Amino acid sequence: MCEPEIEPRSKTASKQWIERMRYYLQVDPAGCQVAVGEDGGVIGFAMSQNRGDVWYLATYGVLTRYQGQGIGKRLMDAALAHADGRPGLFSSTVHPAATRRYRLAGFTLHPQMRMVGTVDRSTLPAVSGLREGRADDFEWMDRLDERLRGAGHGPDHAYMLERLRLVVSDDPGRPGYVYIDEEQGRGVLLAAAEPRTAQDLLWEALAASRGDTLVNCVTTANHWAVDVGLAARLDIGQEGYLAVRGMAEPTPYLASGHFL
Ligand SMILES: CC(C)(COP(=O)(O)OP(=O)(O)OC[C@H]1O[C@@H](n2cnc3c(N)ncnc32)[C@H](O)[C@@H]1OP(=O)(O)O)[C@@H](O)C(=O)NCCC(=O)NCCS
Numbered sequence: 001m002c003e004p005e006i007e008p009r010s011k012t013a014s015k016q017w018i019e020r021m022r023y024y025l026q027v028d029p030a031g032c033q034v035a036v037g038e039d040g041g042v043i044g045f046a047m048s049q050n051r052g053d054v055w056y057l058a059t060y061g062v063l064t065r066y067q068g069q070g071i072g073k074r075l076m077d078a079a080l081a082h083a084d085g086r087p088g089l090f091s092s093t094v095h096p097a098a099t100r101r102y103r104l105a106g107f108t109l110h111p112q113m114r115m116v117g118t119v120d121r122s123t124l125p126a127v128s129g130l131r132e133g134r135a136d137d138f139e140w141m142d143r144l145d146e147r148l149r150g151a152g153h154g155p156d157h158a159y160m161l162e163r164l165r166l167v168v169s170d171d172p173g174r175p176g177y178v179y180i181d182e183e184q185g186r187g188v189l190l191a192a193a194e195p196r197t198a199q200d201l202l203w204e205a206l207a208a209s210r211g212d213t214l215v216n217c218v219t220t221a222n223h224w225a226v227d228v229g230l231a232a233r234l235d236i237g238q239e240g241y242l243a244v245r246g247m248a249e250p251t252p253y254l255a256s257g258h259f260l
Pocket residue numbers: 001002003004005059060061062063066067068069070071072073074091092093094095096097098099100101
């Protein structure tokens with residue numbers, strides 16, 4: 001999710017956040033904008049990235065005491081100038097100032113569901129036709145990304161593979177992949193050519209969970225994921241929006257909050 005700066009992060013999460021910001025700065029520095037106060041300190045930021053023909057917003061925020069003064073609008077305008085008309089997407093909070101900004105900038109807001117709970121392991125089906133993914137899978141994964149969201153993740157795949165487990169469909173006729181965060185026991189990005197493969201990949205991610213898990217960024221076009229979550233006895237709630245411009249909501253697809 002495009003991250004609000006409200007609750008202080010844990011030490012580990014802060015470290016990961018800083019690492020990710022460094023990465024965005026390295027790959028596409030022109031998409032990274034900060035607002036600076038009179039004393040020279042950073043009071044707001046919009047970190048966005050172009051990957052081929054797609055733009056995404058990774059994180060966006062203005063310090064609370066500076067909000068509502070037009071700083072967010074200037075940051076968003078700069079980020080969108082960087083997009084240069086590319087289709088774009090990001091996962092948004094429900095913050096009223098944020099959603100106002102996004103709709104005024106022409107984004108369609110697709111409500112997202114999230115499913116939480118502990119997987120009832122007796123419901124886990126035997127899934128076949130999957131294997132561990134490798135860097136030489138990136139080429140077809142990017143082609144699949146292009147079909148689903150207009151452009152591949154490009155270098156983001158390598159960044160994710162260094163930190164996450166990648167599971168892919170072994171059948172080139174029905175491609176799909178999921179990244180699994182084994183620390184948190186959940187899938188963080190899932191893409192497939194058709195819903196059945198997507199469901200198999202989500203089951204694999206659920207099988208990797210320990211204790212409470214989370215399936216998020218589920219838009220209404222992705223009810224295939226709701227069916228898996230319900231079968232695993234997770235509970236459905238609502239959480240923010242997938243904001244898209246110049247594209248349909250991707251499906252079968254569960255976006256990554258960080259790399260969309
Ligand atoms: C979203 C955010 C970055 C916008 O920055 P900002 O400097 O407050 O934005 P602006 O002042 O340029 O614009 C906010 C707009 O929302 C309106 N607004 C502000 N607070 C509002 C509120 N509580 N309810 C409704 N509208 C509100 C403002 O009037 C303004 O609209 P206008 O320009 O048409 O009058 C900032 O509010 C923020 O950091 N929010 C918390 C973190 C967050 O949710 N980030 C987004 C993650 S996806």
